[in-house]
Amino acid sequence: MSKKIILIAIAFVTLQAVAQDKRKGGERGERKMMKNLSAEEIATLGSKKMTLELDLSTAQQAQVKTVLLAQATERKENMAEREKAKKDDDAKKPTKEEVLKMRNAKLDSQIAMKQKMKSILTAEQYEKWTKMQGKRMHKSKNKKERKANR
Structure with missing residues (x-):
């Protein structure tokens, strides 16, 4: 039972980290694009x-x-x-x-x-x-x- 809880917790932490990385990349990507525009x-x-x-x-x-x-x-x-x-x-x-x-x-x-x-x-x-x-x-x-x- 405790192994299942640990695996679920690890899955949630991993998903949260991936979601944050995508969000940060989007903001930076748009900022970089705007910086390169005339x-x-x-x-x-x-x-x-x-x-x-x-x-x-x-x-x-x-x-x-x-x-x-x-x-x-x-x-x-x-x-x-x-x-x-x-x-x-x-x-x-x-x-x-x-x-x-x-x-x-x-x-x-x-x-x-x-x-x-x-x-x-x-x-x-x-x-x-x-x-x-x-x-x-x-x-x-x-x-x-x-x-x-x-």
């Missing part, structure tokens, strides 16, 4: 996703794509700078002032994005977009918390 490709994908979610008009699609292209280009430049800094300074951590400066720049960028989207979208679309952003931020926060708990 800013134009990222903007196109983002505008198409928003078109599906918010039912954008053709004019809105073009405006959203322009905003997303500027955002993706800026993000790519920032990523390149961080990669260069990691290689040059032997992974030296940023100072408190640098972290504050980066966080302020990120928040300023988010505020500007909200203002641009508010001018492009209708009130109903904007409300739905803000809810989508909230869900995305909540999902991202949960991922960070799970990563920190490992």
Whole structure:
């Protein structure tokens, strides 16, 4: 009887480990794919996703794509700078002032994005977009918390 219980326990542990490996690989795989895309490709994908979610008009699609292209280009430049800094300074951590400066720049960028989207979208679309952003931020926060708990 105890051998059966032990075998069942081992089977559950094995299944749990395999399930976690698949989930991690999926997240990393998508992140790697997005990292390899150009800013134009990222903007196109983002505008198409928003078109599906918010039912954008053709004019809105073009405006959203322009905003997303500027955002993706800026993000790519920032990523390149961080990669260069990691290689040059032997992974030296940023100072408190640098972290504050980066966080302020990120928040300023988010505020500007909200203002641009508010001018492009209708009130109903904007409300739905803000809810989508909230869900995305909540999902991202949960991922960070799970990563920190490992």
